[in-house]
Amino acid sequence: MINQTVQTLTIAGTDSGGGAGVMADIKTMQERHVFAAAVVVAVTAQNTIGVQDFMAMPKKMIEEQFASVAGDLKIRACKTGMLADVATVEAVVENLKKYDLGPLTVDPVMIAKGGARLLSEDAIATVRNELLPLADLLTPNLPEAEELTGTKIETKDQMTTAAKKLQELGVKNVIIKGGHQTSSKESSDFVLLESGKSFWVSSPRIDTVRTHGTGDTLSSCITAEIAKGKDMETAIRIGKKYVQATIANGIEVGHGHGPLNHWAKISDEEVED
């Protein structure tokens, strides 16, 4: 009876300030009642004010963490976050191909809220060409979708066109997050599923600076729900509802872009079209 508990994995960078990256992922997965494991591919010296420094893990250490996790746990779904540079993306791709870690969510983290680069510019092509074809779900924000498609995205129509372009790059399902569209009263994300079905998930935009780790929280909540066996659409709807609750029920930590309230509760039954 080993490995019966639903287990998930985050492959990402740490945030010493506790609000984003591996820390946000684990808090989210824990709150969504799945077991969370972590392959740490980078360490950041970071807080709510910004990213002061970061260092990518050596390839050998990344490989060893994957081997340790895969050699013992039964991972039902996994996600990637900050991947730092070309060598790190390549190491992650190699290991994702080597082990069965369940459906993969790729959060193509590029730039932190304070402006620090978390993925080197030359690694964007590696993500696009090598990682995206492995993804069951891709969760870019607007600037990330722009980088990956090479197009400007300012309107809702441009979001739908970009989602199609991203699917053409090999990802099965896409959610383009509209969190950066600050002029809009709603925070609306566009979803394009493998089946061709598309829809918007929207919630009232909350006027707050406490939005550190929103993307990590959304993608790790969706990953947790997929691990539990939820279909992609339901998992995405729960993710959107959870991230909204974590922003709406703010906590007071730090002096800058504060972290979310991962204790926030939602009722899964309320998730509907």
Ligand SMILES: Nc1ncnc2c1ncn2[C@@H]1O[C@H](COP(=O)(O)OP(=O)(O)OP(=O)(O)O)[C@@H](O)[C@H]1O
């Ligand atoms: N102020 C806000 N009010 C309500 N929802 C928001 C707000 N900001 C972001 N969201 C939602 O949070 C989720 C993450 O979107 P966002 O575009 O902020 O991701 P991100 O830039 O990758 O985040 P981060 O880099 O901080 O992890 C989306 O569902 C988005 O609609």
Ligand SMILES: Cc1ncc(CO)c(N)n1
């Ligand atoms: C380590 C890390 N991953 C992701 C993000 C983006 O939220 C961040 N700020 N830091």
